[in-house]
Amino acid sequence: MSGHVTEIVVFTVLFLLVSGMGFVAARWRRPADLASLDEWELGGRNFGAWITWFLVGGDLYTAYTFVAVPALLFGAGAAGFFAVPYTVIVYPLVFLVMIRLWSVSHVHGLVTPADFVRVRFGSPTLALLVAITGIVATMPYIALQLVGIEAVLKTMGIAGGGFLSDLPLIIAFVILAAYTYQSGLRAPALIAFVKDVLIYVVIMVAIIYIPARLGGWDVIFGRAAEKFAATPAPNDGVLLNANNQLQYVTLALGSALALFLYPHSVTGVLASRNRDVIKRNMSALPAYSLLLALIALLGYMAIAAGVRPIGTDGNTVVPVLFDQMFPDWFAGVAFAAVGIGALVPAAIMSIAAANLFTRNIYREYLNKNATDAQEANVSKVTSLVVKVGAVLFILGIDPQFSIDLQLIGGVIILQTLPSVAIGLFTRWFHRGGLIAGWIAGMGTGMVLLYNISNPVTDHEHFGGSAFQLAKLGLDTKMTVYAGFLALIVNLVVSVLGTLVARAMRAPDGVDGTKPGHYTADEGDPRVKDLDLSGST
Numbered sequence: 001m002s003g004h005v006t007e008i009v010v011f012t013v014l015f016l017l018v019s020g021m022g023f024v025a026a027r028w029r030r031p032a033d034l035a036s037l038d039e040w041e042l043g044g045r046n047f048g049a050w051i052t053w054f055l056v057g058g059d060l061y062t063a064y065t066f067v068a069v070p071a072l073l074f075g076a077g078a079a080g081f082f083a084v085p086y087t088v089i090v091y092p093l094v095f096l097v098m099i100r101l102w103s104v105s106h107v108h109g110l111v112t113p114a115d116f117v118r119v120r121f122g123s124p125t126l127a128l129l130v131a132i133t134g135i136v137a138t139m140p141y142i143a144l145q146l147v148g149i150e151a152v153l154k155t156m157g158i159a160g161g162g163f164l165s166d167l168p169l170i171i172a173f174v175i176l177a178a179y180t181y182q183s184g185l186r187a188p189a190l191i192a193f194v195k196d197v198l199i200y201v202v203i204m205v206a207i208i209y210i211p212a213r214l215g216g217w218d219v220i221f222g223r224a225a226e227k228f229a230a231t232p233a234p235n236d237g238v239l240l241n242a243n244n245q246l247q248y249v250t251l252a253l254g255s256a257l258a259l260f261l262y263p264h265s266v267t268g269v270l271a272s273r274n275r276d277v278i279k280r281n282m283s284a285l286p287a288y289s290l291l292l293a294l295i296a297l298l299g300y301m302a303i304a305a306g307v308r309p310i311g312t313d314g315n316t317v318v319p320v321l322f323d324q325m326f327p328d329w330f331a332g333v334a335f336a337a338v339g340i341g342a343l344v345p346a347a348i349m350s351i352a353a354a355n356l357f358t359r360n361i362y363r364e365y366l367n368k369n370a371t372d373a374q375e376a377n378v379s380k381v382t383s384l385v386v387k388v389g390a391v392l393f394i395l396g397i398d399p400q401f402s403i404d405l406q407l408i409g410g411v412i413i414l415q416t417l418p419s420v421a422i423g424l425f426t427r428w429f430h431r432g433g434l435i436a437g438w439i440a441g442m443g444t445g446m447v448l449l450y451n452i453s454n455p456v457t458d459h460e461h462f463g464g465s466a467f468q469l470a471k472l473g474l475d476t477k478m479t480v481y482a483g484f485l486a487l488i489v490n491l492v493v494s495v496l497g498t499l500v501a502r503a504m505r506a507p508d509g510v511d512g513t514k515p516g517h518y519t520a521d522e523g524d525p526r527v528k529d530l531d532l533s534g535s536t
Contacts, residue, residue, distance in 0.1 A: 004156040010332025022179030022187040043185040043271045054192040056268040062345040067148045071317045073299030082252045087289040090256040095282040098269045100424045103520040113420045114360040122509020123431040131360035134263040137413040138353045145342035152335040155319035177387045180347045188347040198337035214304045223304040243477045250481035258410045263352035274522035354382035407465035411445040411483035433497030441490025448482040
């Protein structure tokens with residue numbers, strides 16, 4: 001630790017400064033009363049273009065992205081670039097979906113994706129499945145934010161085994177829990193400004209300064225090619241091979257479809273002031289994709305710089321690169337950018353998961369007559385429980401396994417696509433068919449993931465998301481994204497289940513929405529008329 005004093009001081013000062021902003025955020029644009037989900041969880045549904053751009057960008061591009069994407073390129077090569085095309089194609093898809101979700105939520109006072117499913121299909125059971133899916137998929141995602149902080153702490157020599165080594169990590173999340181409880185969504189919205197500025201500064205310096213020190217981009221790519229040429233499969237090299245091209249395409253498309261199904265992504269969008277804010281953001285957010293491409297190249301820079309991860313933790317590749325290449329004071333700034341980059345998404349994710357529980361479990365099944373204040377209090381407490389669970393999760397297991405769980409999270413959340421995303425455009429599906437499709441898709445996804453091994457991480461099951469088609473009896477070595485196959489099963493069963501239900505004249509839920517609800521905008525005179533007290 002003695003060799004990292006400057007880094008630790010800079011990191012601590014910036015971290016505490018941003019934490020202080022989180023507490024001050026309770027007074028930022030403060031309403032008369034924070035005791036409602038509209039205010040605590042959605043910031044009053046009144047964020048403009050700039051705030052939304054930083055908030056959504058800070059929500060989607062997490063510390064795990066800054067650490068894991070270049071680490072994947074460092075270890076496996078070209079496959080790590082899948083994150084770049086998926087963040088390019090995601091925004092046109094989201095543009096079509098999110099403006100409709102914003103409008104119908106504006107009319108009905110919806111807070112979560114499960115709220116929409118409840119009012120659209122009139123099925124508390126389907127809404128419950130969507131809520132549970134969102135919580136389960138989000139929990140490991142929250143824990144994954146700790147991976148970035150742990151990697152930074154390890155690099156500075158203040159993390160390892162034992163309680164005292166874990167204490168800085170625990171303190172960081174206690175602070176996070178405190179200001180999220182007090183300020184709600186306003187805290188990450190305010191902090192996102194600082195986080196994004198730090199990230200942009202660090203990456204822009206890195207792509208100019210580090211290549212200059214290493215001898216240029218030709219040297220960087222040359223040394224990367226040399227490494228992979230001397231490394232046996234399954235590492236790809238700087239180009240994909242015939243066996244993983246389908247995996248690359250389906251993973252990029254599947255990840256794009258999954259990204260805005262996550263409840264925390266919906267939370268950032270629903271906090272927008274109007275539809276125009278969302279449209280402008282979907283046009284501007286691809287700037288983050290350029291940033292992501294530059295971040296990914298840090299993996300090849302680490303190869304050229306001769307970086308060695310700390311122990312077996314590949315997530316330390318980027319922090320170690322910064323430690324080796326930057327002056328101590330700027331390395332501290334870079335470490336703070338990664339650490340702060342974990343706080344913003346972790347706060348939003350915990351808020352989103354808490355509100356799924358409050359709106360779709362607590363209010364639906366435990367207290368149908370809950371007041372706005374009661375809902376806000378339950379969400380605040382639940383957000384604390386979620387954060388505690390995330391800390392225990394990451395402290396109790398191998399971080400490499402948590403990386404596998406991030407891939408599993410995408411497979412899980414994809415199973416809500418028929419009811420949430422497709423449901424925004426058509427009411428053709430029968431609620432019984434959607435429930436059957438969810439069961440089939442989720443079951444298929446878990447079976448596929450169970451049969452994926454990863455000898456590198458010594459996991460016989462749930463070792464990744466690349467499923468070998470040979471296990472389905474096909475004569476090929478190609479792999480495919482497990483979530484993509486599971487979603488196909490989900491859609492097929494949903495269609496067949498709907499046809500059977502229609503043929504049997506099975507009762508369907510009442511659609512509480514109207515066509516005009518999907519185009520409503522700011523200033524619409526219609527009131528928030530959602531009523532979750534009944535059931536069908």
